[in-house]
Amino acid sequence: MDAIEVIVAKRDGGELTAAQIDWVIDAYVRGEVADEQMSALAMAILLNGMNRREIAGWTQAMIRSGERMDWSALDRPTADKHSTGGVGDKITLPLAPLVAACGAYVPQLSGRGLGHTGGTLDKLESIPGWRASLSNEEMLGVLRAAGAVVCAAGSGLAPADKKLYALRDVTGTVESIPLIASSIMSKKIAEGTGSLVLDVKVGSGAFMKTPERARELAETMVALGTDAGVRTVALLTAMDRPLGRAVGNALEVEESVEVLAGGGPSDVVELTVRLAREMLEAAGVAGKDPADALRDGSAMDAWRRMIAAQGGDPDGLLPRAAESMTVEAPGSGVLVRLDAYAVGLAAWRLGAGRARKEDPVSAGAGITLHAKPGDLVRAGQPLLTLHADETGRFERALEALRGGYEVGPAGGEPLPLVIDRITAGA
Amino acid sequence: MDAIEVIVAKRDGGELTAAQIDWVIDAYVRGEVADEQMSALAMAILLNGMNRREIAGWTQAMIRSGERMDWSALDRPTADKHSTGGVGDKITLPLAPLVAACGAYVPQLSGRGLGHTGGTLDKLESIPGWRASLSNEEMLGVLRAAGAVVCAAGSGLAPADKKLYALRDVTGTVESIPLIASSIMSKKIAEGTGSLVLDVKVGSGAFMKTPERARELAETMVALGTDAGVRTVALLTAMDRPLGRAVGNALEVEESVEVLAGGGPSDVVELTVRLAREMLEAAGVAGKDPADALRDGSAMDAWRRMIAAQGGDPDGLLPRAAESMTVEAPGSGVLVRLDAYAVGLAAWRLGAGRARKEDPVSAGAGITLHAKPGDLVRAGQPLLTLHADETGRFERALEALRGGYEVGPAGGEPLPLVIDRITAGA
Numbered sequence: 001m002d003a004i005e006v007i008v009a010k011r012d013g014g015e016l017t018a019a020q021i022d023w024v025i026d027a028y029v030r031g032e033v034a035d036e037q038m039s040a041l042a043m044a045i046l047l048n049g050m051n052r053r054e055i056a057g058w059t060q061a062m063i064r065s066g067e068r069m070d071w072s073a074l075d076r077p078t079a080d081k082h083s084t085g086g087v088g089d090k091i092t093l094p095l096a097p098l099v100a101a102c103g104a105y106v107p108q109l110s111g112r113g114l115g116h117t118g119g120t121l122d123k124l125e126s127i128p129g130w131r132a133s134l135s136n137e138e139m140l141g142v143l144r145a146a147g148a149v150v151c152a153a154g155s156g157l158a159p160a161d162k163k164l165y166a167l168r169d170v171t172g173t174v175e176s177i178p179l180i181a182s183s184i185m186s187k188k189i190a191e192g193t194g195s196l197v198l199d200v201k202v203g204s205g206a207f208m209k210t211p212e213r214a215r216e217l218a219e220t221m222v223a224l225g226t227d228a229g230v231r232t233v234a235l236l237t238a239m240d241r242p243l244g245r246a247v248g249n250a251l252e253v254e255e256s257v258e259v260l261a262g263g264g265p266s267d268v269v270e271l272t273v274r275l276a277r278e279m280l281e282a283a284g285v286a287g288k289d290p291a292d293a294l295r296d297g298s299a300m301d302a303w304r305r306m307i308a309a310q311g312g313d314p315d316g317l318l319p320r321a322a323e324s325m326t327v328e329a330p331g332s333g334v335l336v337r338l339d340a341y342a343v344g345l346a347a348w349r350l351g352a353g354r355a356r357k358e359d360p361v362s363a364g365a366g367i368t369l370h371a372k373p374g375d376l377v378r379a380g381q382p383l384l385t386l387h388a389d390e391t392g393r394f395e396r397a398l399e400a401l402r403g404g405y406e407v408g409p410a411g412g413e414p415l416p417l418v419i420d421r422i423t424a425g426a
Numbered sequence: 427m428d429a430i431e432v433i434v435a436k437r438d439g440g441e442l443t444a445a446q447i448d449w450v451i452d453a454y455v456r457g458e459v460a461d462e463q464m465s466a467l468a469m470a471i472l473l474n475g476m477n478r479r480e481i482a483g484w485t486q487a488m489i490r491s492g493e494r495m496d497w498s499a500l501d502r503p504t505a506d507k508h509s510t511g512g513v514g515d516k517i518t519l520p521l522a523p524l525v526a527a528c529g530a531y532v533p534q535l536s537g538r539g540l541g542h543t544g545g546t547l548d549k550l551e552s553i554p555g556w557r558a559s560l561s562n563e564e565m566l567g568v569l570r571a572a573g574a575v576v577c578a579a580g581s582g583l584a585p586a587d588k589k590l591y592a593l594r595d596v597t598g599t600v601e602s603i604p605l606i607a608s609s610i611m612s613k614k615i616a617e618g619t620g621s622l623v624l625d626v627k628v629g630s631g632a633f634m635k636t637p638e639r640a641r642e643l644a645e646t647m648v649a650l651g652t653d654a655g656v657r658t659v660a661l662l663t664a665m666d667r668p669l670g671r672a673v674g675n676a677l678e679v680e681e682s683v684e685v686l687a688g689g690g691p692s693d694v695v696e697l698t699v700r701l702a703r704e705m706l707e708a709a710g711v712a713g714k715d716p717a718d719a720l721r722d723g724s725a726m727d728a729w730r731r732m733i734a735a736q737g738g739d740p741d742g743l744l745p746r747a748a749e750s751m752t753v754e755a756p757g758s759g760v761l762v763r764l765d766a767y768a769v770g771l772a773a774w775r776l777g778a779g780r781a782r783k784e785d786p787v788s789a790g791a792g793i794t795l796h797a798k799p800g801d802l803v804r805a806g807q808p809l810l811t812l813h814a815d816e817t818g819r820f821e822r823a824l825e826a827l828r829g830g831y832e833v834g835p836a837g838g839e840p841l842p843l844v845i846d847r848i849t850a851g852a
Contacts, residue, residue: 036460036465039465046437
């Protein structure tokens with residue numbers, strides 16, 4: 001077998017055989033298939049697609065390129081969540097300890113942010129002392145101590161995906177549903193979770209701009225999880241506006257702690273509770289209701305144990321940005337629109353995100369929202385507060401926000417928070 | 427500008443701007459655009475196409491990546507021919523001196539063979555002493571001495587094409603008409619010829635298997651040449667069966683010398699004369715008729731001067747393969763079919779061709795044809811003679827020939843030798 005044969009088969013619209021897929025992934029990791037060959041194949045896949053059988057084979061081959069974790073030594077079911085990423089999407093932070101408090105283990109391997117959406121690890125790293133890198137043994141220790149662990153995926157997990165993702169990132173081959181689905185699911189299946197809830201974001205601030213594309217991605221991933229023996233369900237949720245009132249690393253940790261303390265913005269609370277219920281149902285755990293666990297402090301206790309078990313100080317002071325600037329409402333009326341992408345891009349430019357993998361992020365930078373779409377605002381009242389380490393960052397952030405919000409006489413039609421629910425065979 | 431922007435524009439079916447094309451070719455040669463990015467772009471071009479304006483811009487950008495030769499110091503018009511490659515296609519050998527003998531200069535940069543079709547330089551190198559590599563000054567000297575020169579393209583000519591061609595070769599992105607046309611024409615335009623005749627081969631032994639694809643390629647190339655100020659015409663010619671009766675390096679030199687001596691197989695003579703007339707017409711030279719120049723020895727004189735001027739001995743003994751083997755006619759009747767690809771593949775396996783650029787070729791290996799499609803044969807008479815340096819090569823050559831020829835009661839329908847003629851605006 002050689003790379004050209006596989007590339008030409010997909011280029012000409014054919015279906016790749018199981019043997020071709022296994023060979024090409026393995027040979028790519030070994031360096032026998034070169035980057036320029038894999039990128040040509042990725043482009044052919046992006047333009048000509050893969051069917052369900054091919055995507056499943058591709059995912060399994062990526063899983064086999066590395067280790068597969070195993071939590072069977074634990075005495076309770078495992079559940080995990082994956083979000084396709086959004087602006088202000090800090091849900092993992094309150095969700096993982098909440099689900100742990102309700103009786104399932106949450107072993108979550110997470111990532112860093114790239115572009116306008118933040119990364120869970122970047123957010124948690126704003127907590128003094130908190131460590132993202134754990135050995136498998138440490139991971140098990142944190143799980144046993146706190147019921148939940150959120151840490152960086154080691155290099156042993158789906159190395160084919162790691163290599164392929166870095167390649168797709170520079171070759172214009174990211175936006176392929178088969179490649180996105182297999183990338184996400186190879187890591188989640190290799191992570192060894194027994195059940196999985198996917199939060200597929202829809203809207204300007206999300207990777208999937210339309211419900212149709214999001215549904216296609218969700219159905220593909222639910223099928224992949226189900227075929228691999230992971231009980232998988234997906235929610236399509238709104239990302240036309242930011243989630244919650246805080247966008248930025250430390251700012252989002254702060255808001256997450258408010259939610260764990262029984263407060264916080266209603267959309268964050270609603271989505272956290274909904275995802276927790278889905279995870280518990282998928283894991284087959286019928287214990288405490290998540291809404292109760294937020295009220296009675298047990299989720300907060302799990303959070304504090306989880307943070308402490310990873311070296312963090314749950315009472316440590318979070319970094320704050322040195323500079324701030326207020327954006328005022330341009331008129332009186334309803335905040336008709338507050339665009340997720342504009343806010344995400346502005347927060348990125350303020351320092352909350354990175355353009356390249358090796359860039360640092362600012363812990364304190366970001367945006368506080370003083371109103372959400374549908375709220376009444378008065379001309380001149382604070383609409384947003386921008387936070388940055390240097391004032392020089394404000395100008396380009398304001399540029400990003402231009403046209404990103406609108407005050408008018410009547411409310412627009414925002415997407416419902418939960419748009420749809422996708423299950424296997426549905 | 428960055429590579430991803432250009433890739434995504436073509437991936438999503440857009441038209442590349444002139445600035446995007448200029449930038450991406452230049453940045454690729456400088457190494458700023460990586461191989462894996464260019465191969466993704468090449469696949470997107472292969473699958474989504476380029477329009478005439480894009481192809482012209484792409485070709486011009488490749489020409490600008492290197493030097494452009496200039497023959498204006500010569501006192502007669504220049505004419506060149508390019509063949510897309512076929513089995514037994516030695517036409518350049520008699521054609522270049524023939525056209526020189528009729529009054530035009532022929533400055534031909536040529537290539538080596540890869541795969542089942544032979545390369546002109548490989549053929550000429552079987553002549554003792556003959557050198558393919560000439561400086562520009564030497565090239566001019568040979569042209570002045572003999573009227574024709576056939577040599578290797580220096581590294582200064584369209585280096586972007588050289589780099590891109592090597593990349594396409596290993597990434598399954600060869601079969602794109604815009605990329606094939608711009609690759610051929612960038613070199614031919616940079617070579618500085620005033621007029622150009624394209625021999626676009628059609629059939630099993632050719633790169634283009636159908637007249638439709640061949641016509642599309644021919645029209646694209648004729649338009650490119652015309653737009654660049656080169657008087658360009660194309661012939662579509664048959665490559666369903668081998669050309670002539672000799673396939674292999676020294677064997678084809680021998681046959682070419684027969685043609686220059688006024689003999690040789692009728693199809694080789696016919697195509698050589700036809701192409702010579704097209705070249706002379708395109709160059710605007712109305713002098714001696716090519717058929718006369720073959721008869722009166724003037725073409726042979728030009729050949730001898732050309733070979734000698736490049737260090738070759740026109741009277742030198744050509745290498746012969748040590749081993750031979752006869753393939754007999756399986757029955758009596760008409761040779762209905764003798765497949766060009768099967769014969770080309772067999773000759774390649776006998777040692778006449780190479781699988782990788784760095785492989786050597788055998789000068790003596792190849793195949794002699796004792797009958798051509800349409801000829802009557804008697805069971806047991808020699809049909810083909812295989813020549814190789816070792817007997818161990820015969821078995822795989824015979825395998826390649828299996829099913830490649832057929833003797834039956836009545837003749838098939840071979841393609842006419844010249845299928846069509848394509849001119850600008852036709």
